[in-house]
Amino acid sequence: MRALDFAIREGWASLWRSGGSGAFAVLAIALAMIVLGALLLTTWNVERVLAQWSSAAEFSVYLRDDASSEQRGAIEELIDQSGIVTARQYVSKTDALGRFRREFAELASLADDFEDNPFPASVEVTVNPIAQEDGRADALVRRVSSLPGVADVRYDREWLTRLASGLTAVRGTGFGLAVVMALAAAVTVASVVRLGLNGRRSEIEIMQLVGSPLTFIRGPFIAEGILQGGLGALVALVLLWLGLAVAGAWWSTELTLILEGGSLQCLPLRLCVGLVAGGMAVGGLGGFSASRHAI
Amino acid sequence: MIETHHLSKLYSRGLYALRDLTITVGKGEFVFLTGPSGAGKSTLLRLLLLQEQPSEGHIVVNGQDISKLSRRKVQEYRRGIGFVFQDFKLIPTRTVIENISFVPEVLGVPQAQQRRKAYQVLKWVGLQHRMNAFPHDLSGGEQQRIAIARAVASDPSLLLADEPTGNLDPDLSLEIMNLLREVNAGGTTVLVATHDRELIRLVGRRTITLEQGRMVEVA
Numbered sequence: 001m002r003a004l005d006f007a008i009r010e011g012w013a014s015l016w017r018s019g020g021s022g023a024f025a026v027l028a029i030a031l032a033m034i035v036l037g038a039l040l041l042t043t044w045n046v047e048r049v050l051a052q053w054s055s056a057a058e059f060s061v062y063l064r065d066d067a068s069s070e071q072r073g074a075i076e077e078l079i080d081q082s083g084i085v086t087a088r089q090y091v092s093k094t095d096a097l098g099r100f101r102r103e104f105a106e107l108a109s110l111a112d113d114f115e116d117n118p119f120p121a122s123v124e125v126t127v128n129p130i131a132q133e134d135g136r137a138d139a140l141v142r143r144v145s146s147l148p149g150v151a152d153v154r155y156d157r158e159w160l161t162r163l164a165s166g167l168t169a170v171r172g173t174g175f176g177l178a179v180v181m182a183l184a185a186a187v188t189v190a191s192v193v194r195l196g197l198n199g200r201r202s203e204i205e206i207m208q209l210v211g212s213p214l215t216f217i218r219g220p221f222i223a224e225g226i227l228q229g230g231l232g233a234l235v236a237l238v239l240l241w242l243g244l245a246v247a248g249a250w251w252s253t254e255l256t257l258i259l260e261g262g263s264l265q266c267l268p269l270r271l272c273v274g275l276v277a278g279g280m281a282v283g284g285l286g287g288f289s290a291s292r293h294a295i
Numbered sequence: 296m297i298e299t300h301h302l303s304k305l306y307s308r309g310l311y312a313l314r315d316l317t318i319t320v321g322k323g324e325f326v327f328l329t330g331p332s333g334a335g336k337s338t339l340l341r342l343l344l345l346q347e348q349p350s351e352g353h354i355v356v357n358g359q360d361i362s363k364l365s366r367r368k369v370q371e372y373r374r375g376i377g378f379v380f381q382d383f384k385l386i387p388t389r390t391v392i393e394n395i396s397f398v399p400e401v402l403g404v405p406q407a408q409q410r411r412k413a414y415q416v417l418k419w420v421g422l423q424h425r426m427n428a429f430p431h432d433l434s435g436g437e438q439q440r441i442a443i444a445r446a447v448a449s450d451p452s453l454l455l456a457d458e459p460t461g462n463l464d465p466d467l468s469l470e471i472m473n474l475l476r477e478v479n480a481g482g483t484t485v486l487v488a489t490h491d492r493e494l495i496r497l498v499g500r501r502t503i504t505l506e507q508g509r510m511v512e513v514a
Contacts, residue, residue: 001404002405003403006400006401010390080333127419202384202385202386202387203386203397205384206372206384206386206398207401208370208399209346209373209378209396210373210374210402211369211371211372211373211375211376211402211404212370212401213370213401213402213403213500214366214367214370214400216401216403217401291470
């Protein structure tokens with residue numbers, strides 16, 4: 001405990017004395033943590049939206065214009081008996097045209113030029129999320145596709161899967177970039193700590209000569225690195241929060257549309273804590289490296 | 296207390312700082328180590344502090360061969376040794392009391408005990424009124440007294456002093472020697488390296504004379 005107390009006191013004093021170079025190290029860690037934090041923030045929000053969309057995933061069964069009422073009945077019966085459907089709605093050709101006029105008001109005049117209503121009737125089906133995961137929804141789509149009277153079936157699962165794969169690739173690339181930046185930050189911390197170490201040569205020499213335990217000798221340098229890392233991560237979190245607030249205000253209309261009325265969310269507490277811990281670990285690594293190099 | 300057996304220290308270009316040195320210093324003894332510059336006095340003290348390793352031979356302190364200690368054991372061994380250097384080696388950014396309490400502090404002694412011990416040794420060297428001064432505010436003699444106070448703050452069984460009066464006038468030198476004699480009277484073994492023959496004569500203790508790394512006289 002006394003070694004820890006000594007390390008924190010001396011580390012803090014050294015950080016304070018280091019002035020501009022200490023601030024530079026904090027900034028380097030903040031930059032690395034901003035890259036990692038922005039990545040986490042983006043993937044966190046995209047995953048949230050994807051989860052929202054996945055839970056509301058639908059498929060649409062488009063009916064042929066010449067489909068009979070018996071064929072439509074057979075289709076709806078198969079859907080109802082599957083046991084995985086949470087909602088089903090029949091959209092007639094007239095309803096589909098009305099929906100087009102409502103949702104694309106600026107193109108509504110085009111519809112007036114149609115000789116016949118080109119929109120097919122359809123059955124919109126919402127399936128429960130578990131059935132999407134275990135493949136039962138796919139099986140139902142295949143069976144419905146083969147029924148007479150069906151022109152086409154559109155299942156939006158595929159592009160969600162593609163989007164999720166893309167997100168994984170983005171996450172991997174971003175994580176790699178963050179690791180490289182974190183290593184660069186650790187090297188910066190090590191250099192700054194080493195600078196401070198040169199100013200404390202006489203103390204270190206005396207500590208070595210009196211037989212001070214290595215934890216007392218190295219501790220302050222590791223503590224200084226950890227403090228720099230923690231401060232850098234906190235700066236990064238504040239800047240990310242500000243960036244999020246600015247983005248939310250700047251693109252409010254677009255975000256409302258994309259997020260279906262929701263808003264961008266800040267990182268959850270566990271990820272914030274993880275980010276600060278990561279910054280401290282990077283700083284501690286730099287401090288440890290400096291202490292090993294010098295003593 | 297201290298035994299060296301055929302101790303040699305060879306530097307690069309075949310230059311011996313110490314050669315085949317075998318000496319014994321008994322527990323509680325006060326011994327001078329003398330000789331001209333380059334005789335090997337400081338080298339022997341550095342070897343005893345394990346700042347350097349011998350090229351040949353062994354050093355036994357308190358029955359323990361210190362030539363092959365691990366890094367952790369070296370630190371443990373040094374806790375029993377006090378040191379005083381010609382250039383004082385005080386920390387310029389710390390006050391007098393902080394310089395002294397720094398030693399027990401980095402040895403993990405509780406804070407109240409650190410302060411008590413520091414004040415006690417400061418009072419012993421008669422500088423308690425300068426406890427909040429910084430080293431650069433003190434004279435050479437005062438700085439060396441602080442260095443001695445710091446050396447005894449950890450109650451060492453062995454005190455090594457390398458030219459402790461090298462920067463001081465004769466009166467102050469004798470004052471410093473009197474402090475070292477008091478330390479010795481308390482049971483601490485004291486080994487002082489000096490080339491000041493007059494001071495040795497005034498103090499009058501056993502003297503080991505070195506020349507070119509070899510022992511040439513014991514008086």
